[in-house]
Amino acid sequence: MEIKHEIEEKNLYFIKIVSDSMMPLLRVNNIYTVSAADLSSIKRFDVILFWYRGEPTAHFYWGPNLLSKEKSFITKSLKEASQCDEPTDNLLFLGLVNIKVSLFHKFIFLLRYFF
Numbered sequence: 428m429e430i431k432h433e434i435e436e437k438n439l440y441f442i443k444i445v446s447d448s449m450m451p452l453l454r455v456n457n458i459y460t461v462s463a464a465d466l467s468s469i470k471r472f473d474v475i476l477f478w479y480r481g482e483p484t485a486h487f488y489w490g491p492n493l494l495s496k497e498k499s500f501i502t503k504s505l506k507e508a509s510q511c512d513e514p515t516d517n518l519l520f521l522g523l524v525n526i527k528v529s530l531f532h533k534f535i536f537l538l539r540y541f542f
Contacts, residue, residue: 430476430483430521431521431522434461434462434463434476434521434522435463438462438463439460439461439462440460440461440462440476440521440522441458441459441460441461442458442459442460442461442476442483442485442524443456443457443458444456444457444458444459444485447506448484448486448504448505448506448507449474449485449486449487449504449505449506450505450506451505451532451535452474452505452526452528452532453474453485453524453526459485459524459525459526460524460525461476461521461522461523461524461525462522462523462525463522463523464522464523466500466517466520469488469520469523470488471487471488471489471490472487472488472528472533472536473487473488473523473528474486474487474488474523474524474526474528475487475488475502475520475521475522475523475524476521476522476523476524477502477515477519477520477521478515478519478521479502479512479513479515479519483521484502485524486502486503486504486512487502487503487504487505487528487536488500488501488502489501489502489503489511492514494514495514497516498516498517499514499515499516499517500514500515500517500520501514501515502515503536503540505532505535505536505539508536508537508539508540509539509540509541
């Protein structure tokens with residue numbers, strides 16, 4: 428977990444987006460910064476970086492996984508807004524992507540979520 432150590436030490440990390448799962452909020456081939464954060468301070472619609480299926484992934488934080496005794500959290504992408512990602516262990520949280528999610532993007536997400 429070299430990425431996590433770098434984020435914690437420097438409080439800054441650069442990621443290049445390689446998939447369209449968060450379009451139009453995070454654009455493919457754009458570079459974004461990630462800063463260290465405590466998972467307990469993260470709220471719904473914050474974009475977080477975490478390990479998912481063996482790769483660093485940036486999706487919306489949706490909340491703690493209340494259906495499990497193990498400490499994990501739920502995330503969602505813009506592309507598959509009506510589905511949650513698989514629960515992710517809290518230890519796989521890497522940091523907060525430094526992007527402000529506008530009301531417009533939240534509205535787009537909710538439209539995709541319900542329709």
